[in-house]
Amino acid sequence: MTVQWNKDADAALAEAKATRKPLLIDFSAAPA
Amino acid sequence: MPVEAHIKEHPAYFHRFDAVWTPTVLVMDSDGVERLRVEGYLPRDEFRAHLEMGLARVAFMHKRWADAERMFAQVLERYPETKVAPEAVYWRGVSHYKRTNDHTVLGQVADEFKQKYQDSVWAQKASVWAH
Numbered sequence: 001m002t003v004q005w006n007k008d009a010d011a012a013l014a015e016a017k018a019t020r021k022p023l024l025i026d027f028s029a030a031p032a
Numbered sequence: 033m034p035v036e037a038h039i040k041e042h043p044a045y046f047h048r049f050d051a052v053w054t055p056t057v058l059v060m061d062s063d064g065v066e067r068l069r070v071e072g073y074l075p076r077d078e079f080r081a082h083l084e085m086g087l088a089r090v091a092f093m094h095k096r097w098a099d100a101e102r103m104f105a106q107v108l109e110r111y112p113e114t115k116v117a118p119e120a121v122y123w124r125g126v127s128h129y130k131r132t133n134d135h136t137v138l139g140q141v142a143d144e145f146k147q148k149y150q151d152s153v154w155a156q157k158a159s160v161w162a163h
Contacts (some may be wrong), residue, residue, distance in 0.1 A: 005036040027051040
């Protein structure tokens with residue numbers, strides 16, 4: 001299963017609120 | 033809804049969400065309220081168990097007692113050997129109590145801890161309910 005990562009936290013927060021879904025934020029410093 | 037925040041791309045997010053170490057993972061409810069924080073690496077099953085605990089916590093904090101009870105039970109069923117399993121036992125019992133107002137379940141939880149996870153802090157917390 002491929003995860004569709006969002007890079008815009010504000011957009012994701014707005015979508016989470018609109019869809020009443022929880023949100024996961026992964027903070028990373030791993031090399032690309 | 034997954035968000036990726038890399039320190040080179042979005043350093044402001046680290047400050048905004050008080051992420052001071054990596055990896056850090058937050059589970060937030062739909063209102064953006066943090067319900068779980070995982071700091072540091074975890075093996076796959078531990079990590080999955082933590083995330084599912086976060087989702088169960090979201091349900092619990094929104095007073096969706098039946099959903100929370102089912103989700104904590106699911107953590108326990110899927111990841112019985114993880115570090116969060118005793119916490120799932122505790123909160124599954126509390127969710128059941130919240131849903132039914134039947135206080136006897138708390139004694140049953142304390143009894144369950146006599147059989148498993150005896151050394152966990154959650155067994156200590158539940159010990160006050162023992163018959």
